[in-house]
Amino acid sequence: MREIVVGAAQLGPIQRAEPRAAVVARLVALLDQAKAAGCDLVVYPELCLTTFFPRWFMEDQAEVDAWFEREMPNAATQPLFDRAREHGIALSLGYAELTPEGRHFNTQILTDRAGRIVGKYRKIHLPGHPEFDPERAFQHLEKRYFEPGDLGFPVFRNMGAWMGMLICNDRRWPEAYREMGLQGVELVLLGFNTPSVNSQNAGEGPEMRRFHSDLSVQAGAYQNATWVVSVAKAGVEDGHPLNAGTVIVDPNGVIVARGETEADELVVHPCDMDATVFGKATIFDFKRHRRIEHYTRIASQTGVIRPDGTER
Numbered sequence: 001m002r003e004i005v006v007g008a009a010q011l012g013p014i015q016r017a018e019p020r021a022a023v024v025a026r027l028v029a030l031l032d033q034a035k036a037a038g039c040d041l042v043v044y045p046e047l048c049l050t051t052f053f054p055r056w057f058m059e060d061q062a063e064v065d066a067w068f069e070r071e072m073p074n075a076a077t078q079p080l081f082d083r084a085r086e087h088g089i090a091l092s093l094g095y096a097e098l099t100p101e102g103r104h105f106n107t108q109i110l111t112d113r114a115g116r117i118v119g120k121y122r123k124i125h126l127p128g129h130p131e132f133d134p135e136r137a138f139q140h141l142e143k144r145y146f147e148p149g150d151l152g153f154p155v156f157r158n159m160g161a162w163m164g165m166l167i168c169n170d171r172r173w174p175e176a177y178r179e180m181g182l183q184g185v186e187l188v189l190l191g192f193n194t195p196s197v198n199s200q201n202a203g204e205g206p207e208m209r210r211f212h213s214d215l216s217v218q219a220g221a222y223q224n225a226t227w228v229v230s231v232a233k234a235g236v237e238d239g240h241p242l243n244a245g246t247v248i249v250d251p252n253g254v255i256v257a258r259g260e261t262e263a264d265e266l267v268v269h270p271c272d273m274d275a276t277v278f279g280k281a282t283i284f285d286f287k288r289h290r291r292i293e294h295y296t297r298i299a300s301q302t303g304v305i306r307p308d309g310t311e312r
């Protein structure tokens with residue numbers, strides 16, 4: 001048995017005016033709860049230091065850059081890193097990263113139990129649109145504010161396990177899990193901000209959005225025989241509802257723990273990394289069963305081309 005007690009630290013809403021220090025105090029309070037619950041690792045949502053700012057259209061780059069972190073840890077987040085080291089708890093958290101070269105990424109990091117950063121992932125599947133869209137009920141401007149991640153889907157050795165990260169929209173793409181599955185991933189850590197309604201289809205509400213989220217992470221877990229910890233930012237941010245749906249999914253694809261609120265909430269589960277062994281050795285033994293000679297289209301063609309040559 002290789003047990004890691006994981007705390008999925010769901011966040012309630014962060015209002016646009018809420019300063020980083022107040023948010024970090026909430027993250028530290030969840031970390032203290034995690035210590036009391038015996039957690040080894042705590043996972044926070046995507047962009048967990050600020051409101052989900054890609055819903056706001058901004059033209060002034062200085063205004064945009066104010067939502068980004070130039071270093072990690074920094075003055076605002078140092079108290080979180082200090083407390084994590086005191087507790088001996090590893091962290092994974094998402095934030096907007098502005099590099100010294102001036103590049104903008106939607107990023108998630110992983111630390112070890114001593115608070116050292118041992119892994120970084122930059123979101124690859126950026127949803128939304130780059131310009132103001134008057135047809136939408138609200139904006140989703142990730143394609144404006146971030147560039148696609150440039151690190152691939154790395155997997156890291158941490159706490160005796162193989163760990164990888166995904167960010168929000170990535171969870172809907174089977175290729176993302178499989179890239180890590182092919183590196184033997186045992187624990188996928190994922191944070192998200194999903195609006196409760198579809199800005200282009202008012203008929204797609206919270207229940208359907210929850211279903212799509214669960215379906216995606218359960219399939220990713222089962223088909224790669226890995227644990228998946230999927231953590232929401234939830235509740236109403238400045239009038240804009242975000243869906244809850246924090247879950248911990250086992251390597252059979254079964255949801256073993258689920259959040260119950262739309263507020264700050266710690267969802268805890270002991271995850272045995274050895275529970276991944278059976279699936280990886282049998283039905284999803286990739287080495288024996290995959291047929292890559294038939295998969296070339298997946299890595300060479302982006303959109304749909306029908307057999308008659310028409311595109312959609």
Ligand code: CDT
Pocket residue numbers: 046127128140167168169170172192193194195
């Ligand atoms: N943050 C993020 O990636 N949210 C998307 C919303 C999709 S609608 C533009 C998601 O996949 O949940």
